[in-house]
Amino acid sequence: MQNIQLYSLGSPNGIKISIALEEMQMPYEANTVNILKGEQFSEEFKKINPNSKIPAIIDPQGPHGKPISIMESGAILLYLAEKSGKLLSKDPVERVETLQWLFFQASAIGPMFGAFGHFHTYGKDNCDHPYPELRFATETKRLLTILDERLQSRSFIIGDQYSIADISVFPWVIWLDVYYQASEQLELKSFKNITPWLSKCIARPLTIKGLDKYSFKR
Numbered sequence: 001m002q003n004i005q006l007y008s009l010g011s012p013n014g015i016k017i018s019i020a021l022e023e024m025q026m027p028y029e030a031n032t033v034n035i036l037k038g039e040q041f042s043e044e045f046k047k048i049n050p051n052s053k054i055p056a057i058i059d060p061q062g063p064h065g066k067p068i069s070i071m072e073s074g075a076i077l078l079y080l081a082e083k084s085g086k087l088l089s090k091d092p093v094e095r096v097e098t099l100q101w102l103f104f105q106a107s108a109i110g111p112m113f114g115a116f117g118h119f120h121t122y123g124k125d126n127c128d129h130p131y132p133e134l135r136f137a138t139e140t141k142r143l144l145t146i147l148d149e150r151l152q153s154r155s156f157i158i159g160d161q162y163s164i165a166d167i168s169v170f171p172w173v174i175w176l177d178v179y180y181q182a183s184e185q186l187e188l189k190s191f192k193n194i195t196p197w198l199s200k201c202i203a204r205p206l207t208i209k210g211l212d213k214y215s216f217k218r
């Protein structure tokens, strides 16, 4: 049987899938798509992800025993969770809550944190007006507040159990600190429930293996 092929890199979206595959103990091969060199735009990669972004996977043993390629980290996490039977609760309430946080990450956390990071770092040379960075910093802090409140009485986003919702969100919080170096500006330490949650996520041996697969700093 051929292994799942992962196409990714050590970015906050890319790293989710090596973490999930390690946690689910599914055999896979990690291929690197260097987005800094534009490899995501190659015709070969576009056949796997027509949107030219990492992560993407090919599962040679997909539905009906046929190969399938999948784009979008949230869809990949859901596919892998259903295939492995891991990291997605079978309880209907917890299941829909997990989906809700996956969609929240994809529609709010990823785009807003990413836009903040763009103006905080890469955009600096091209935009001397403070408005864009301020606007996305305010939104990033608002989203962190929602996450912090959710974690108030829970070990993980869904409750006692680590899930694909945590995997979807926590690399983005690390990214704000380690890569954007914005912890002071965003007052990351003031979110009292986020720090212990993050420590629990990154203390898991299989999660560490997934982070190390693409050398994701933490």
Ligand SMILES: N[C@@H](CCC(=O)N[C@@H](CS)C(=O)NCC(=O)O)C(=O)O
Residues within 6 Å of the ligand: 011, 012, 013, 014, 035, 040, 052, 053, 054, 055, 071, 072, 073, 074, 106, 110
């Ligand atoms: N919503 C997508 C976002 C994927 C995404 O933006 N990936 C970035 C890296 S974190 C990328 O491939 N960027 C390359 C580019 O935009 O050209 C997902 O969650 O998979």
